[in-house]
Amino acid sequence: MPALPLDEAGKYVAAAYIVFLALVLAYVAIMAAKLQRIERELGELAELAEDRPRPSREELV
Amino acid sequence: MRFPSLRAQAAITVAVLAAGFALVFFYAPNDADQGFIQKIFYLHVPLAICALAGFVVAAIHAIRHLRSLDPVHDARAYVSIHLSVIFGVAVLLTGSIWARASWGKWWVWDEPTLVSFLIVFLLYATYYPLRYAIEDRDRQARYASVFAITAGAFVPLNFMAVRAAQSLVHPRVFATAEGGMPLRMWIAFAVCLAGMALLWTSLVRFELAAKSASASLSRLRRSLEGETYVTSGSRIAPGVPSRAPSPG
Numbered sequence: 001m002p003a004l005p006l007d008e009a010g011k012y013v014a015a016a017y018i019v020f021l022a023l024v025l026a027y028v029a030i031m032a033a034k035l036q037r038i039e040r041e042l043g044e045l046a047e048l049a050e051d052r053p054r055p056s057r058e059e060l061v
Numbered sequence: 062m063r064f065p066s067l068r069a070q071a072a073i074t075v076a077v078l079a080a081g082f083a084l085v086f087f088y089a090p091n092d093a094d095q096g097f098i099q100k101i102f103y104l105h106v107p108l109a110i111c112a113l114a115g116f117v118v119a120a121i122h123a124i125r126h127l128r129s130l131d132p133v134h135d136a137r138a139y140v141s142i143h144l145s146v147i148f149g150v151a152v153l154l155t156g157s158i159w160a161r162a163s164w165g166k167w168w169v170w171d172e173p174t175l176v177s178f179l180i181v182f183l184l185y186a187t188y189y190p191l192r193y194a195i196e197d198r199d200r201q202a203r204y205a206s207v208f209a210i211t212a213g214a215f216v217p218l219n220f221m222a223v224r225a226a227q228s229l230v231h232p233r234v235f236a237t238a239e240g241g242m243p244l245r246m247w248i249a250f251a252v253c254l255a256g257m258a259l260l261w262t263s264l265v266r267f268e269l270a271a272k273s274a275s276a277s278l279s280r281l282r283r284s285l286e287g288e289t290y291v292t293s294g295s296r297i298a299p300g301v302p303s304r305a306p307s308p309g
Contacts, residue, residue, distance in 0.1 A: 013098060016158045017104060019151065019154045027264065031267060041278055
């Protein structure tokens with residue numbers, strides 16, 4: 001098959017590179033959402049730890 | 062061996078990939094036969110090499126898991142397969158676009174390279190249902206490791222079978238009878254391959270760090286709220302240590 005003219009081939013080349021970029025961005029977005037969830041849960045746990053009654057000096061001894 | 066921090070590696074990855082793509086479009090010459098459409102080669106082939114190499118890396122981690130029963134190796138095998146399957150999706154999509162432009166068809170069933178890659182991809186797609194069909198975590202990890210080793214051994218066999226197949230349809234750019242690629246194409250290809258390998262390792266480290274953080278969080282929640290609390294932590298490798306594991 002003869003080589004496609006540049007205006008025809010350019011569309012396919014752009015499509016291939018855009019597909020790759022879109023996949024990487026989608027993956028990073030999903031991972032970012034997971035990290036946000038972890039950060040939120042960590043905040044909840046920090047609050048939980050702060051709200052716990054601290055042991056008295058006698059209990060520590 | 063000491064790896065650079067994930068942030069530093071991510072920056073290096075972006076720089077190498079950007080340099081590679083710049084070389085593809087501004088340095089490497091157009092292919093005499095295919096013309097501008099051959100630029101997809103610099104994306105498609107490194108993606109395929111990294112995906113297949115990733116499956117072999119997963120098999121190596123699976124062997125280490127079966128030898129030591131250390132859940133860190135299981136997590137590494139799982140993440141390696143996960144990333145390689147994602148790269149496999151990219152290989153199939155970019156390959157189809159290239160096929161449509163070069164051959165006028167999105168897919169050619171009598172081409173061994175395409176069909177064999179699809180078989181490998183579908184084989185690894187069954188990894189997830191196999192893994193999550195088993196409830197017991199230790200058994201799940203062991204069976205998944207056996208799968209990863211068996212399928213990983215199939216990958217080089219598949220590659221050799223394809224090279225042995227005598228087909229003139231799929232372009233053979235390495236060491237062909239016509240003399241192979243010119244040096245400028247090789248340089249662009251090598252930089253793109255290095256960038257893609259860096260991308261694969263960066264994403265593996267990123268996902269392992271996220272899984273490790275999630276597992277640590279689950280343990281912390283259990284210790285704060287009691288063992289009866291059901292958490293939404295990592296579905297694999299409950300014993301992954303809190304340090305961010307590195308591939309290798």
